[in-house]
Amino acid sequence: MTDRFVTRGFEGRGRVPGSANRIPPGQHEIKDFPVLSAGPTPHTPLESWTFAIEGLVDQPVSWTWPEFLALPAQEYVVDISCVTKWTHLDMRWYGVSVDLLLEHVRLDPKAAFAIAFGDGGYTTNLPIPDLVNGQAFVAYQYDGQPLSPPHGGPARMVVPHLYFWKSAKWVRGIRFVELDKPGFWESLGYNNHGDPWKEERYSEE
């Protein structure tokens, strides 16, 4: 690493000291919730909103908004790390476990990967073991309020153990596939897996 010029007296904004052992390497803690997006905020009317599970499943399934809200849901309090280096501890969400959604389908034995897709064309890919066993949920409330559109509302995926780009905003479904397909950021230099504790930020080469 070349010598970097350090600006006298500059510390950067809002970086909270402490909580060291809960902050993954290279991250700093913040208390606010930045809005990051690759494009304009989609506004799908709830009357036409659906969430689908499709691809390598015996029978694709989908829920309308009222049907989705009727599913058993729970509160989640999790730490979130974004690859842009902020970590926010104890974020409070409310939504449906992906395990519960997957009870409605039977995965084809050839299915190995999941592609989460959302309004606006965003995709992100996950190996199935990262999606199941309580590791992912579809949230429609944040901090006790309906999830706002800039933060991915009406519903977004949340996968807390991976960098937050793996938590697709404006999520509309999960497609199961045999061959891995890098998503929006994975195909542009970001790591295919994205574990913050191993600092899997960028792609290997």
Added chain:
Amino acid sequence: MRAPLAWQIATVTSIRQETATVRSFTFAVPDWQPHLAGQHYDIRLTAADGYQAQRSYSIASEPMRIGEIALTVERIEGGEVSTYFHDVATVGERIEIRGPIGGYFVWEAAMGGPLLLIAGGSGVVPLMSMLRHRAGAGAKIPTALLFSSRRRDDVIYFDELESLRAADPTLHVFHTLTREQPPGWSGYGRRIDRSMLVDVLAAIGGPPRVFVCGPTLLVEAATEGLVGLAVDPSQIRTERFGPTGV
């Protein structure tokens, strides 16, 4: 084409308070290159642990101040770079910069006019570079500046604009104050709208070359308004600064 864009360390040589929340910083630039009015410099601040923040600031000064540039920075609450400039930086401060940057939102006297400049808040900065250049070049091109600010005390460069205007009958300056007007105020007192644009266009005659800069919403409203008044869209150049209303 010019030498590759590279970071260099510039030194603050003077600081001028323009309004309560706006300051201008003059920098001595070791590898100075003349800029075009409307261009900007990128600023990069680095903390001891390697954390970096980078922002762009339009050049306020005219092109022919050899070896130095002036940037005008508005202090934004919660903004890590602007608060550094207002709360920490002093004369003698060494800051990493690179530039000049930008070829789209630029004007030089040879491009001619009539010239219509529309600014919201600190969006006036690149347009001020254009006006300072225009004055320095002695260009008597029919020009109007329509400048939207919140209150009289928020108007950046008020006195200098008045001096330029008073010395040059081909320059028209229109102010609008959107939140509060002082007693006896003779300028506009509302957000930029169609009838204001009609007045301003009438002052300069002829199809204008237009530059609009400021908060995104103001830029888009002004542009739409002008197109609706049959201004040729290909003659309108815009630079959006993001949110905050004026």
Added chain:
Amino acid sequence: MNERSDSASDGSIEVDGAMTLDGNAVAGLLEEIFATDLTAQPCICATCGDRAEAGSLRAFTQAPGVILRCSVCGEVMIRIVQTPDATFLDLRGTASLRLPRPTA
């Protein structure tokens, strides 16, 4: 990246509309990559065919990368990610770019 787009990160402000920047905001990054100012150069959208100066494209910079979208159809034209040792560039959404060459 102008500071305003950074300070308005409380989640209550729409990412589109007020927060949208334009190609001018990433002019330095584009010049770093293309070794020339791109903002005054025309580029053609691969989706709708619109021809516009790169400085007028819609820029989304509040992201793990930079996204430039066509100001007419909204589709992605240019995507850029900078990692510590590389720049990744996706130009699939741009049918063509013009890079001026120095004249003798």
